[in-house]
Amino acid sequence: MSGMSTPNSLTTRANSFWRFCFSKEQLPDWLLAILCTAAGCLVMLFYFPYPSITSDSGGYLYAAIHDQFIAYRPFGYSFFLQLLHKLSHSIYSIIVGNAVLYALSAGLLLVAVKKYFPPRKTALFRLFEVLVIMSPTSIAMLDTALSDTLFCSMVFVMLTMSMVMIHEGSWTALLIYLLAFFAALHTRYSAMFFPLAFLPVLLLGGKAPLRIATGVLALATFALFYVQVCSNVEQILGRRQFSTGFDGWQLANNAMHVLPHIDHGPDAPVPEDKDLSSIHRYSCDPVFLEIIGRDLGDGKSVNARFMWDDSYPLKNVLKIYMIKYDLPRHETWARLGSEHLGRYGKWLIAHYPGEFLRYYLLPNIRNAFFPTAAEVIGRHFNTQKAPDEFTQYYGPLEPLKTREGFNDYMLPLLPWIELLTWILFIAAAVYLLAAHLLNGMTKEARRTLLLLFLFGLIYYGSTVVASPIAIRYWMPMHAVKLIFIWIVLNAGYGKQRT
Secondary structure, eight states: OGGGSOOGGGGSGGGOHHHHHTSGGGHHHHHHHHHHHHHHHHHHHHHOSSOBOOHHHHHHHHHHHHTOOOSSSOSHHHHHHHHHHHHOOSTTHHHHHHHHHHHHHHHHHHHHHHHHSOOSOHHHHHHHHHHHHTOHHHHHHTTBSSTHHHHHHHHHHHHHHHHHHHHHOOHHHHHHHHHHHHHHHTTOGGGGGTHHHHHHHHTTSSOHHHHHHHHHHHHHHHHHHHHHHHHHHHHHHSSOOSOOSHHHHHHHHHHGGGGGGSOOSTTSOOOSSHHHHHHHHHHTOHHHHHHHHHHTGGGTOOOSHHHHOTTSHHHHHHHHHHHHHTOOHHHHHHHHIIIIIHHHHHHHHHHOHHHHIIIIIHHHHHHHHSOOOOTTTTOOOOTTSOOHHHHHHHOOOOOOOOOSSIIIIITTHHHHHHHHHHHHHHHHHHHHHHTTGGGGSOHHHHHHHHHHHHHHHHHHHHHHHHSOOOGGGGHHHHHHHHHHHHHHHHHHHHHHHO
16 A cells, blocks of 8 residues: 555654654755746746736735725735835845745645655656646746735645644644634635635544644634724724625626626616615616626626726726715725625626526636636736836836747646646546545545545635636645645555555
8 A cells, every 4th residue: 555554653753744844855855846936936037027917916015005904905915015025125025025935835735745645756756846836827926916926825834734733633733724824814815715625624533632722723713813804994994894895896796797698678677775776777887788798708708897997887886986975995995895786796696696607607617627817927017007106115117128928828828737737636536536545545645635625626616606717816726736636646556556
């Protein structure tokens, strides 16, 4: 059975994960993680001399500069930018910070895989490490001013510490897991769904005190996050609530994909609520419907432009409410999202469930396997049109030209790479069951596979439902899929040798 039936000696204190992780035998693994990441950064900087940005980037920087929660998104990445700015005022600190986080977290995860699922051939494991670290999407996102790398790194740390807890019952791993979970929550609200994948597996086995502590402390960590968000929202809206408004905007964005495909005649249903009725009638103006239908390809694609595009109805509703109630933009955004747009999105879905399935969910499910929305990847940083926050934080930026090549050759490959890894992931799961490999595995190995599968399922489901898919959203899943495949193939090879 070889490497899948890990001897008890591997989990003894003398050979704990922490001793194993920092022993000289793992030096090549750490060097490989660092060198591959550095090489990826240099390639991206060759094509794009400055970190690529979106309007989100300016929002993160605005929050960092003013040290202010502004409701659009969590404050975690802005706090990360503040830390980087204390170390260096160069705009390249963003890329260096991304690279350090990614290399260390990816290296940590791969060392855990090496310890608990040891390779039979070193050269093969080195190739596997390179394939994990050199995820084209992850490497491309190192050269961006967005929270994706920070979020991905926290996911890697959570997965690593979960594996350590499964195999060794480590209290240190639990503490680090909770810190990473807390950081992930403050980076992306979608981390709220992670306990659905982690806790069932972590509570399945191990000593009772650690299992109890895991459940209690995970809930306490979320409770602390909940209280902090409520407190932050209270500063903006004057009342305590968990909704920042973002959830309402996102739900309305997703539901409004049905608008070009529903009846707008005099007998068509209209919300009874006065505010919702006004938003609905305004959004159904023929001018908006024509723009929406054209941009969505008559139902063949999905996007998030209802939230951000000034040519779409909701951003115009935002401007109307700002004037009507004489409120600043970020406060109006939060109030509109939490008080009205969430309810409007629910109304649309309740009245047009078939259209919502056909024109939002099904196209987005397809996009999850073959994501074509590049968004920030491959985008030129135009120093002439950079948000004021960049020059305020990093000083004047010298105009630099991007180079041709990446968008012509590499960018078109990214969706195909995602599709290939999904196919291999599903094939590995089928092989795992068809070949009865679970019977020859240790309970720790089975729990690790269950963790990876559940995380993939929860991450996939929550991402598809929550937001139109972009390539960058799958950064953590690249490693999850490849590690799952590695464990299955390792088990299959061990079975053939016995």
